[in-house]
Amino acid sequence: MNGAGQDGGLRAVFLAERPLFLRMLVARLGDVGEAEDVLQDLWLRLDATAVGPIADPTAYLYRMANNMAIDRRRRAARRLDRDGAWSHSRPDASEHPDAERMMIARDRLARVEAILARLPERVATAFRLYRFEELPQKAIAERMNISVSGVEKLLYRAYAKIHLRRGPAGEDDGQAVRLTQEEDRCDGR
Amino acid sequence: MAVEREDEAHADAIDWLLRLPTATAADWQAFTDWLEADEAHVRAYDALTLADADLDAAIVPPDWTPVMPAPRPARWRNRWSYTGAGGLVAAGVAAAVIVPQSATPPVGRIVETRAGEQRVLRLADGSRVAMNGGTRLAIADARERSVVLERGEAVFDVVHDEAHAFVVRSGDMRMQDVGTVFDVARVGHHLSVQVAEGAVLFQPQDARIMLSAGAALSHVDGGSTRMSGVAVDDVGGWRRQRLAFRETPVRLVAAALERSTGVAVTVMPNLQEVPFTGSIRVAGPADRMMPRVAALIGARAVRNGGRWTLVQRETPVP
16 A cells, blocks of 8 residues: 555544535435445545545545545436445446437537526526636636635526526516625725 | 425525535534435525526536536636637636547657656657656647647647747547647547646537636537646656546546556447546556556456456356
8 A cells, every 4th residue: 555644644633524524415415324325435546546645644644535425416316316235247338429419418508608608697607617627716716816606606606597496477586686785895905 | 485485495405515615514414414404405406506506507518517516626627618709718817729630640650658668758848748658649740739649648848939839639539729738638539638737628510618827628529528627746647656536437448547557458248438527646566556546436446467358346256
């Protein structure tokens, strides 16, 4: 194994804080067995994952656990779609995008783009930088010359528009509207 | 009122989605409390993360599994920018261009390495090509500055010459370098490209995708393309006896092991497409290394004479 102190440190943190991660995963997945599975996988990955210095190992492990939980939920969702076992001996059609899948993906992107086009420029810009360029919020703040909390508010508005279920009669939710006024106050340098 | 409770849960879920990437341990505990407080919170967060992850498929058509952002340091990042004009375009200066190729390139010298053997070529123009094991390159004459990767893997560190582009071809793809360091690997019909420095512009049929340092691309001849990220330090890690993978099907992990160590590895059909994320140190004798690798993949390594087979854990030894 690699004897880097950092990895040993990460494993030690994992063992010390395991109950915390388990509690989060049980709440997240609603199933103790699934939560244990995720932690087992996570432990095995720690064995080999080479990482640089980590400022907050507990938060890092939480993040890993949460990502693995999302991964698991996505596989479950795909399984429901396909109604079959996920480790097929032959790659499943749904995992190989044919023209139809490509089209669905493009439609989805087009839908997001259409929503972005109707939003204020800064909201759309912040979202593109965050979601398509995967810049951290801090970097977006620097690039757009606003505060990090300003970026968070812009992103909130984009996410609310793209993902929030509409209220009755398809009106905006009050939160996003409220934020508009707030954000104008908070965008000060 | 129920609708209000749902709406509030969804609003909170967005807040958490935006906060968690930079959350402290205390924030994570608060997040746990929030999940435990109300079943509606769990449903809202779950639905939001699934919908958000689906965007990955829209941005990048996945070819075997959705791209899961791993927890990553800030240096590990895909930089693409989207234009309304219908494609992803270069943010900054594109340093290599990959386009599907049609013409058959001229072939000069053939250089081959056996599995487990590494070799560094210095080309006439000063460019360096580090060849991994099990690799076959066809090099046109020096004036052409063009190389065909027939199989295997190599890291290209190219001397930039504005007047004479350096071209790497493989299968139906052509990569044109304008001053970058990148790793190209071919296994059968599958091509993978990882960028350590500079950038690559990749052009399948009607899209244009920007790959810059820290980006990885996976392409099947005549078929799908998937993008993901790679830690810049991991590109060409085989040169330092470390192989890093993100969401890579086990069959490709096995091919990489075989190239880099010379150990022949077979993968049982039911494991072939299982995605693996992690980093493997390829050193020491095979009978020490293979069980370790198998444990990481969640499989068992069975030895048969000189060959190794990766089988599912529960499978009894034949």
